[in-house]
Amino acid sequence: MSDLKGKVSKPTPDVMRTLLSIFLIVPENEFTLAQGEQLENPQPLTDEHIRVIVEDITKISTDGSACHRPALREVLWKSPHFAPTSNDTNQLNRKIELALRLWLVLSIRDGFVATKKSIAWDDTTSLQEFISKQFRKPKLLSPLNEKMFDFVLPDNFTVVKVRRYSGIEIEWTSSLSEHLDLNRENRTLKIFRMKHYVYGLRKSKVEMIPNEVIDEYIKTMNLLFPSSDPKTQKFLRKRLKKQSFGMEGPVGYPGPLYLSDFHFWRDRLSTLYAEFCQPPPSMTQLFNDRRNVLQWYTFWFAVLIVGLTLVFGTISSVTACLSTKFAYEALLLAREAADSSRACPPATCGIVKL
Known part of the structure; x- marks a missing residue:
């Protein structure tokens, strides 16, 4: 996948096929049209x-101009790949969305049919x-509140x-x-693992995704x-098996990482770290929790x-039960001996009294 390290703005067909096979970004059910929406002569999206x-x-976007969707549609309609059978606004919007989802790895959908898991892009916004x-x-915080995030994230995080x-x-x-994105109800954490591809976007000549966002993303991946x-x-070998694509890229980070070093991912990272610092939710996690060695040994000593x-x-x-049982049996034997003595006086038992 060396092609991703070069001009990401011009992906080859092989790269696009790889992305289409790896990214399950557009499930089939997400192509369901909204009520009343119809597409005439839908054409498949090719590499x-x-x-x-x-x-x-x-x-x-090369000269710094903003890219609006109406202007993009006009340019695409002049291309032989889209004209004249693709001269349909809704159909062309779907193709633009899918291309952007694969290129910029964002869940982009048209506002008319946007789902909960997608973000809407319309004609009014570049x-x-x-x-x-x-x-x-x-949001900018006061210096006092900013110090709350000025601590080193531990290596075991x-x-x-x-x-x-x-x-x-x-x-x-x-x-x-x-x-x-952490879901506390079902205890799941979403991780975008295509670090290598995002690093390729970082090296692209046109900055579509802010470089600061990509740099912080790479730091979070190197940290976690x-x-x-x-x-x-x-863990990665077990979970990814043969699908190792995406975890490559720049590794390591210079020196310790402070939570205050993150801006775009600070809120989510701080939420995850706060959850990480909470006591284990179950006895299994509690038995394995060795973050505080003294507390762990104290727990096991208790x-x-x-x-x-x-x-x-x-x-x-x-x-005590056995002692009580033996004492009770001894008492029964003593009573039996006493009863035998009263039932058999000495004279009747053949004993001659001198």
Whole structure:
């Protein structure tokens, strides 16, 4: 996949086929048309269509101009790949959306048929403005509140430890805007794993996705998936199996990472870290939680004391029961001996009294 490291604005057909096969971005049910919407003579989207759309967007945006969808449609309709049978606004919008979803790895849909998992783009907003709205910096805080985020994220803050201590499962997503989206109800964390492809976007001549967003994304991946951690690599091999595409790219980060170093991903990262610092939700995670060694040994020492107390208490109870049983049997024997003595006086038992 060396092609992704070069001009991402002009992907080859092989690259686009790979993206189409790997990204399950557009499930079949998402193509269901809204009520009252009809498309005449729908045409399939080919690799060449995607290439032309990406090239035209790149040409429009090269000199810093904003790319609006009506202007893009006019340019595409002049292309032999789209004219004249594709001269339908809704149909062309679908092709533009799919091309952008594959190119910019964002769940873009037309506002008329947008779903909960997608973000709507209409004719009134430029593509650059639309993308910038998906990655907003948090509101400026006072210096005192800003210090709340000025701490080093620990080395054990990895996906493997998050799963082990917090019981949060990983769900791969094909949209960069859903990266680090935590669902506390079903305990799932969405991870966009195509680091290598996003790094290729970073090297593109036209900056469609802000470089700061990509840089922070790569930092989050290097933080949560450290290449030097054997357990992380084992987890990736198990989960991805032969589908290792996407986890390549720049690894490592210079020095410790502060939460204040993140801006676009700070809110989601801080939410995940707060969940990571919470006590384990189940006994299984509690037994495996060794983040605080002193607390972990104290817990197991208390468990040992309670266990020994139960064992010795059980032994004492059994011993007391056996003692009571033996004492009761001895009492019965004594009563039987006394009864025998009264029933058989010495004279009648053949004993001569001198």
